[in-house]
Amino acid sequence: MSRTVRDQILSALAGIADPERGRDVVASGRISGVAVEDGVARIMVETTPERAGATEPLRRAVEAAAASVRGVKRASAVLTAERGPAQRPPAAPTSAAPGPAAGRPRPAAPTLPGVKAVIAVASGKGGVGKSTLAVNLALALQARGLKVGLLDADVYGPSIPRMLGLSGRPDSPDGKRITPKVGWGLKAMSIGLMVEEDTPLIWRGPMVQGALDQFLRETDWAPLDILVLDMPPGTGDVQLSIAQRVPLAGAVIVSTPQDIALLDARKGLAMFRRVEVPILGLVENMSWFTCPHCGGRSDIFGHGGARDEALKLGLPFLGAVPLDLEVRIMSDEGRPVVAVAPDSEAAAPYHAIAAGVVDSIAKAHREPPRIMIED
Numbered sequence: 618m619s620r621t622v623r624d625q626i627l628s629a630l631a632g633i634a635d636p637e638r639g640r641d642v643v644a645s646g647r648i649s650g651v652a653v654e655d656g657v658a659r660i661m662v663e664t665t666p667e668r669a670g671a672t673e674p675l676r677r678a679v680e681a682a683a684a685s686v687r688g689v690k691r692a693s694a695v696l697t698a699e700r701g702p703a704q705r706p707p708a709a710p711t712s713a714a715p716g717p718a719a720g721r722p723r724p725a726a727p728t729l730p731g732v733k734a735v736i737a738v739a740s741g742k743g744g745v746g747k748s749t750l751a752v753n754l755a756l757a758l759q760a761r762g763l764k765v766g767l768l769d770a771d772v773y774g775p776s777i778p779r780m781l782g783l784s785g786r787p788d789s790p791d792g793k794r795i796t797p798k799v800g801w802g803l804k805a806m807s808i809g810l811m812v813e814e815d816t817p818l819i820w821r822g823p824m825v826q827g828a829l830d831q832f833l834r835e836t837d838w839a840p841l842d843i844l845v846l847d848m849p850p851g852t853g854d855v856q857l858s859i860a861q862r863v864p865l866a867g868a869v870i871v872s873t874p875q876d877i878a879l880l881d882a883r884k885g886l887a888m889f890r891r892v893e894v895p896i897l898g899l900v901e902n903m904s905w906f907t908c909p910h911c912g913g914r915s916d917i918f919g920h921g922g923a924r925d926e927a928l929k930l931g932l933p934f935l936g937a938v939p940l941d942l943e944v945r946i947m948s949d950e951g952r953p954v955v956a957v958a959p960d961s962e963a964a965a966p967y968h969a970i971a972a973g974v975v976d977s978i979a980k981a982h983r984e985p986p987r988i989m990i991e992d
């Protein structure tokens with residue numbers, strides 16, 4: 618179904634001329650990704666930082682053409698910019714899967730000065746607790762004496778500001794570099810600090826990737842031992858592009874135990890593998906529920922699926938986090954459990970996962986990660 622809609626979108630886009638390149642936008646390679654999910658079409662339009670303004674009318678035409686296709690409830694087109702040949706992703710067909718990079722090595726993404734390791738927290742689908750894990754994992758890494766930052770790359774629903782209790786635009790004393798906000802000791806940056814929460818502006822804005830590049834490279838992160846990247850949920854072109862352009866030391870995949878979530882998690886694993894990002898391990902969230910009244914345990918979504926999957930694939934299983942009402946309330950109030958109650962039973966799984974992550978980074982790289990504190 619969504620493949621058919623995607624094909625129809627491509628046909629519609631083939632009717633748009635690319636004045637700069639002298640062919641239609643599809644033939645000219647201008648369209649670097651089309652993904653359709655639940656009737657929502659997301660299209661990536663290639664440009665350069667210098668030409669972003671000039672390409673804006675083309676982006677609008679692409680968006681309008683996609684929106685006119687039957688079966689598309691909403692369409693958003695975003696401009697993505699290359700910074701130089703080193704960051705150019707491999708030739709890009711227009712499908713969300715298997716994706717542009719199939720079988721090709723990851724282009725070397727430039728490292729971040731003063732940041733020793735960047736790790737991604739990712740999930741194959743939304744709502745599995747990825748951001749909650751990213752926040753508490755970052756805090757648990759910090760509790761191990763590491764200097765940690767958290768970049769919210771979840772452009773679809775930036776929730777890090779709320780979870781860390783942050784608001785207001787970050788400062789930029791010289792108008793160029795961004796000073797990250799600090800929440801519970803973590804340096805943090807999010808598109809949610811730049812726009813109102815719930816504003817769909819990001820998909821109308823000229824460059825999602827450009828914004829992320831800016832947050833990554835123009836924010837004063839240094840010195841950091843680990844920068845945790847809260848990825849957008851899913852395995853489409855946006856995620857693939859991030860995985861290719863960010864110098865990732867590895868990825869943590871979060872899933873709930875349900876088969877369907879695991880199926881999506883498998884797609885996430887495949888995506889990172891395709892671009893040669895090491896998988897640091899799997900986490901099972903909402904793994905079980907202990908009734909606060911009778912103490913009885915219920916495996917609401919089943920239990921152990923992620924552990925079995927990790928075993929099957931020979932990947933580290935980093936841990937299981939129960940469904941815990943306190944975790945939800947505290948996250949939503951901007952009081953993450955690992956910061957507020959670091960020694961609680963609820964925080965314990967996050968500390969264990971953090972230990973596993975440090976271990977996995979060390980194993981994944983021939984050189985042990987130099988992520989110890991330097992004073």
Ligand SMILES: Nc1ncnc2c1ncn2[C@@H]1O[C@H](COP(=O)(O)OP(=O)(O)OP(=O)(O)O)[C@@H](O)[C@H]1O
Nearest residue numbers: 743744745746747748749850939940941944945948
């Ligand atoms: N272990 C848990 N116990 C209880 N609630 C949880 C747990 N993990 C996450 N939640 C809650 O589930 C909801 C979704 O979590 P979160 O926003 O972290 O998911 P996500 O995968 O990042 O979602 P999205 O894809 O929408 O960004 C939040 O209200 C969060 O507080």
